[in-house]
Amino acid sequence: MNPENIRIVLVNTTHPGNIGGVARAMKNMGLQRLYLVAPRDYPNEQAVWRAASANDVLDSAVVVPTLNDAIGDCQFVVGTSARERRIPWPLMDARQCAERMALASGREQVAVLFGREDRGLTNDELKVCNLHLNIPTSEDYSSLNLAMAVQIVAYELRMLTSPAGQPSSAVDEWDAPFASRENMERFYTHLEEALVDIEFLDPAAPRQLMSRLRRLYSRVRLDEMELNILRGILTETQKWVRRGRDSER
């Protein structure tokens, strides 16, 4: 695990005290990189007070206007989510998810997104995530304080560095780097183009096809070699379409 490759991203936080609480929770568990997407009221002395001795985390926090500014260079994006969401998405609890993040952080940029205090992340924000993370809570009162949620995720990451909590290293040595978001977007564009070429996708009536395929491939986390294989298949397929069309001229 490389904590320097893991960033905590707070989206549209309302209360500055929570930002300070998050900074302290992070530093207590050895995390340093905080991104604030359009915070409502920041900087603010409440944040400084709650951060206690974690003011260095606050001072180096990156304030950005949009989510994309915070995660554009990330290969692995996790969104925290309440249990019941309308879009089904790969969902893990904080413990399982921490293992995945820790492994990924060895050579990738990892982001964990936390939404607004009152209503979390939007569906659009959740859709850019590779995984959704859920923290088990009581049914009687499931709304965790924002800084508490960050604390639990940061704690689970920390546990992986203590001798007892080491994850089995089966996936440790992946043989190719995972694809960046940019390269994934290029793949989706190529895929859509090829599906239109073979007349599997009707641009006039695309239905849910591309979002289903996006969900599939964001779930798997393609590595660069796999991405090259898939794009190679698309390119070959497109050649056959051209040959078929030429013959009809």
Added chain:
Amino acid sequence: MNPENIRIVLVNTTHPGNIGGVARAMKNMGLQRLYLVAPRDYPNEQAVWRAASANDVLDSAVVVPTLNDAIGDCQFVVGTSARERRIPWPLMDARQCAERMALASGREQVAVLFGREDRGLTNDELKVCNLHLNIPTSEDYSSLNLAMAVQIVAYELRMLTSPAGQPSSAVDEWDAPFASRENMERFYTHLEEALVDIEFLDPAAPRQLMSRLRRLYSRVRLDEMELNILRGILTETQKWVRRGRDSER
């Protein structure tokens, strides 16, 4: 585990906001019983504000003058402690300790003690404990906020009640059944056939291609709808190959 037999005991808490934060952390994780040993400033509206919807936990909190009043009837007492203490004592991390507490709570009264914000529990207080509990932290900044420490312990207890492994919702709420092994094998056969057809895969020199693709799709766990989409794409692709070949006859 019986959460009704587990109490959280705060000793000489200074900041009432922390008491409210503790109440919320407890209720979020399904704990109800809070004891306050000689709190510095309580009741206080800061506590009510931070408790949010956990005011029932605050309202039923038992305020007592001495530690003994809070734990006299307990069979199992755990004290939270920073890592390096002068008195050697059985020490466990929060995860191991939660298991012991959960087991004991089946028929015993269990208490977890949390000390003062600035200096924790005294040696005398630690000596009445059966076990000491330590939450792993970064060496750079090991002082956890009081409510955060309670949150982590309560979370570890909660994790013991949630079904082990994959959280049910990840699978339960998926909108299509996952593919059977049989159907996956049919898909791989079809995929291989199509890759040979488009001349992307050379049967005489297949290299690692199919095993890379198998690894990719077994990692993702395809659902039946996704499988149908992928097989539909293969079928359309094969039609174009036939058209291209027919034209060359």
